């Protein structure tokens with residue numbers, strides 16, 4: 001069978017592309033290496049324009065039902081309780097969802113899968129089917145996949161999209177440079193049911209915090225708090241991921257934490273990279289396969305979803321008769337935005353919280369307070385950090 005589009009990877013980006021292309025009647029097949037949706041805790045913030053994009057298919061309503069609407073976010077000095085708080089309701093003339101939504105990314109993947117399985121018979125989702133390699137010629141792409149239950153199987157399509165994440169096989173097969181850097185620090189993610197909101201005054205659902213000698217973030221989900229911590233100066237990563245060390249650091253955030261259970265501890269490194277090309281003939285890249293950034297500010301998955309909506313529109317038009325050169329517009333519209341908005345903003349967010357000099361931190365906090373209290377400054381800043389400016393700018397690129 002000749003598919004219109006083969007998608008490698010059933011993460012949020014691959015499934016969004018499958019839904020958008022399937023809605024236009026195209027024959028789509030998604031090959032996913034894992035046997036089911038990955039449920040590890042990764043992205044947990046949905047920005048306003050992402051919620052606007054998913055509205056039409058009712059996915060946004062499902063996300064809101066299972067998430068927490070966060071009308072504000074803060075930068076705080078934890079030991080003095082001083083904070084700058086941004087109120088997203090100021091965005092009400094620019095989005096139908098003037099808030100951030102706190103919800104796990106695997107829930108989005110589940111809603112997209114259910115939508116596809118129930119409403120789009122023209123889309124096949126094949127779990128346990130890793131892509132091993134592919135070849136393309138002027139009219140099609142052939143993918144080789146080997147499932148646990150079958151020998152090497154080939155799949156043929158007019159287009160192939162690599163949505164296979166940061167370690168993308170598709171990107172590696174194209175021999176494209178993934179330019180950028182890996183940051184020196186290791187982040188330690190911990191989750192707990194402990195009700196920080198009962199012990200820290202005026203806490204928002206999203207809090208980026210400084211301590212007297214470090215930094216952490218506190219992000220709330222419906223049933224838990226996600227705490228991002230960093231090893232102390234003299235501490236190895238191995239010691240920093242021990243529960244004793246994590247407990248000690250959380251007790252510095254709130255001494256009432258005591259022996260409360262810690263549900264999960266997971267270290268991860270932060271990278272910022274963008275691939276040289278998004279389009280090579282009939283093979284495209286989207287989401288983490290094309291760009292990765294610091295999670296500070298919650299922009300990675302959102303940016304990938306914006307790629308997916310843009311690319312689905314271009315492929316839909318090409319499959320209906322427009323020229324293949326329209327794909328170059330996808331690259332022109334999305335690659336500079338990943339660099340100028342997603343990478344730059346998330347890197348600024350990271351650098352602000354990693355600052356060690358207390359006088360510089362205090363200056364930053366004063367500046368953020370001033371911004372948050374001035375309507376026009378707050379609006380500009382929130383249009384940028386909520387990814388509204390970047391998305392609008394991308395659509396204006398010819």
Ligand SMILES: Cc1cc2nc3c(=O)[nH]c(=O)nc-3n(C[C@H](O)[C@H](O)[C@H](O)COP(=O)(O)OP(=O)(O)OC[C@H]3O[C@@H](n4cnc5c(N)ncnc54)[C@H](O)[C@@H]3O)c2cc1C
Pocket residue numbers: 008009010011012013014031032033034038041042043044045105129130131132163164165166168169189268286287288289295297298299300301302303304
């Ligand atoms: C700890 C952490 C916190 C984060 N927090 C945020 C946040 O708050 N907000 C935000 O916007 N982003 C955040 N991100 C980033 C976000 O998780 C990613 O940007 C997002 O998962 C990208 O989606 P994707 O579909 O492109 O890739 P992925 O979600 O990585 O999905 C790729 C899929 O491809 C599959 N695959 C891989 N190789 C193959 C193969 N050879 N064949 C077939 N299938 C394959 C994988 O199994 C996977 O299912 C965070 C990331 C991490 C690690």
